[in-house]
Amino acid sequence: MESEFIGTMVLTFKLASITTFILLIIAIPLAWVLTFSKMRFKSIIETIVSMPLVLPPSVLGFYLLLAFSPASIIGSFLTEHGIRLAFSFEGLVIGSVLFSLPFMVHPIQAALSQVPLSIIEASYTLGKSPLITALHVVFPSIRHGLISGIVLAFAHTVGEFGVILMIGGNIPGETRVASIAIYDEVESLNYAMAHQYALTLFVVTFVILLLVYTLNKKSLGGIR
Amino acid sequence: MIFINITKHLDTADGSINAHFELTINDGEFLTLFGPSGAGKTTLLRMIAGLEQPDSGTISVDETIWFDSAKKINLPPQKRSIGFVFQDYALFPTMSVRENLLFAAHSESSISFVNELLELTELTHLRDRRPETLSGGQKQRVALARALVRKPKILLLDEPLSALDSAMRLKLQDELGLIHTRLGITTLLVSHDIAETVKLSNRLAQIESGKIVRIAKPLELFTTHTLSGKLQFVGEILSIECDTPVYIITLLVGQSVVKTVVSAHEAQSLKVGDKTIIASKAFNPILLPMS
Numbered sequence: 001m002e003s004e005f006i007g008t009m010v011l012t013f014k015l016a017s018i019t020t021f022i023l024l025i026i027a028i029p030l031a032w033v034l035t036f037s038k039m040r041f042k043s044i045i046e047t048i049v050s051m052p053l054v055l056p057p058s059v060l061g062f063y064l065l066l067a068f069s070p071a072s073i074i075g076s077f078l079t080e081h082g083i084r085l086a087f088s089f090e091g092l093v094i095g096s097v098l099f100s101l102p103f104m105v106h107p108i109q110a111a112l113s114q115v116p117l118s119i120i121e122a123s124y125t126l127g128k129s130p131l132i133t134a135l136h137v138v139f140p141s142i143r144h145g146l147i148s149g150i151v152l153a154f155a156h157t158v159g160e161f162g163v164i165l166m167i168g169g170n171i172p173g174e175t176r177v178a179s180i181a182i183y184d185e186v187e188s189l190n191y192a193m194a195h196q197y198a199l200t201l202f203v204v205t206f207v208i209l210l211l212v213y214t215l216n217k218k219s220l221g222g223i224r
Numbered sequence: 225m226i227f228i229n230i231t232k233h234l235d236t237a238d239g240s241i242n243a244h245f246e247l248t249i250n251d252g253e254f255l256t257l258f259g260p261s262g263a264g265k266t267t268l269l270r271m272i273a274g275l276e277q278p279d280s281g282t283i284s285v286d287e288t289i290w291f292d293s294a295k296k297i298n299l300p301p302q303k304r305s306i307g308f309v310f311q312d313y314a315l316f317p318t319m320s321v322r323e324n325l326l327f328a329a330h331s332e333s334s335i336s337f338v339n340e341l342l343e344l345t346e347l348t349h350l351r352d353r354r355p356e357t358l359s360g361g362q363k364q365r366v367a368l369a370r371a372l373v374r375k376p377k378i379l380l381l382d383e384p385l386s387a388l389d390s391a392m393r394l395k396l397q398d399e400l401g402l403i404h405t406r407l408g409i410t411t412l413l414v415s416h417d418i419a420e421t422v423k424l425s426n427r428l429a430q431i432e433s434g435k436i437v438r439i440a441k442p443l444e445l446f447t448t449h450t451l452s453g454k455l456q457f458v459g460e461i462l463s464i465e466c467d468t469p470v471y472i473i474t475l476l477v478g479q480s481v482v483k484t485v486v487s488a489h490e491a492q493s494l495k496v497g498d499k500t501i502i503a504s505k506a507f508n509p510i511l512l513p514m515s
Contacts, residue, residue, distance in 0.1 A: 121314065
């Protein structure tokens with residue numbers, strides 16, 4: 001029982017960590033495009049990114065399940081290459097990335113829109129490439145947005161339920177994460193175990209957020 | 225030598241205009257782009273910097289082509305030897321004063337030049353401060369020093385002093401003049417302050433609705449059409465020239481520059497920057513219809 005508890009918690013945080021890492025890589029260029037580009041279809045991309053905020057998780061989960069099924073075009077292509085996404089950890093990662101996308105993109109986008117264009121231009125006139133400018137001028141200015149995005153995306157993935165239930169099911173050690181486990185334990189009237197999961201999530205989430213706010217305040221204090 | 229002959233379609237508050245700028249700038253010259261807002265001064269500066277692209281034409285500096293629409297050449301700002309001072313200073317908020325300058329440095333020699341520039345702009349004691357703790361005048365000096373670190377061929381100043389109070393503006397005008405004399409960098413200033421223009425520039429290009437309407441020495445441009453004939457004004461002395469046996473005083477009255485003559489004795493009690501009253505006792509006003 002105890003080893004199952006640890007296994008579930010490890011899986012939960014492994015999923016959240018991998019999801020957050022992938023999101024960070026995707027969200028920075030995406031937020032950059034949404035902030036600075038003047039392309040025509042920007043509002044469509046913006047809408048798609050924000051959809052998970054309002055869409056019931058079961059809707060996203062349902063369509064992902066359809067897409068992953070060997071009967072669909074994507075699913076059959078993946079099956080041919082020996083990849084199975086439905087009811088697998090990899091499938092959960094894809095679902096979580098999509099579902100937590102706005103939680104990473106929005107804070108970064110908000111921070112980027114506060115960066116004056118002139119400091120980017122100033123860096124260019126000082127001979128610095130866009131990459132150097134991004135690393136040394138832009139990222140330090142938006143670090144609070146980056147931290148908020150990381151924390152929100154991580155916490156949101158830990159707490160995710162609907163999408164995971166739809167595409168992951170409840171396979172111990174593969175797709176059974178803490179939020180599913182709580183539901184499962186309650187259903188079998190095993191309240192003590194449900195409580196153990198719930199309290200652990202509660203405490204861990206509290207500590208992470210507390211740490212972030214304390215650190216954020218300190219680094220802000222350093223500037224002022 | 226810098227040759228500019230470019231066109232660009234501009235959307236301004238007063239409708240769209242087809243701007244055409246033709247201009248030759250000599251090495252080491254201090255040239256001011258003067259004119260009302262929306263005339264295209266800043267756009268011209270940004271096109272020289274490579275921050276905006278002209279629709280057609282050429283920009284060449286010495287033997288290098290920076291922009292040529294026919295040959296499809298358009299050097300990015302990084303490849304143009306420029307220093308740009310932005311109206312909002314554009315200092316990097318997460319770096320100290322010294323780090324702002326060091327960021328621009330690209331070689332060992334420019335690192336030692338950073339210390340020299342900090343001295344020159346009287347920023348040495350502020351070098352570890354963050355931009356947000358500085359006053360407007362100090363921020364402006366950091367922006368200027370940072371633009372000079374790479375020893376650019378051209379220094380581009382976009383209304384750098386417009387946000388400052390008049391005392392600080394006068395002080396920084398002196399510093400700008402000093403730095404220009406000291407380093408001899410070809411300088412282009414966007415301004416709509418007549419006193420500043422007269423004080424600093426060798427030549428002045430008057431820009432209206434996307435065209436350079438006149439290029440002249442600053443005093444000529446402001447004084448040829450001005451007749452001093454009203455009863456009493458308050459003016460600021462811009463220059464005192466000895467033209468034996470009299471002295472010619474150039475004054476800024478409101479937004480116009482006026483010349484008047486005083487005796488050597490009267491000139492002794494006057495100096496540049498003084499506020500004076502010009503009055504005419506026996507008056508014979510000349511009225512000219514304005515076109």
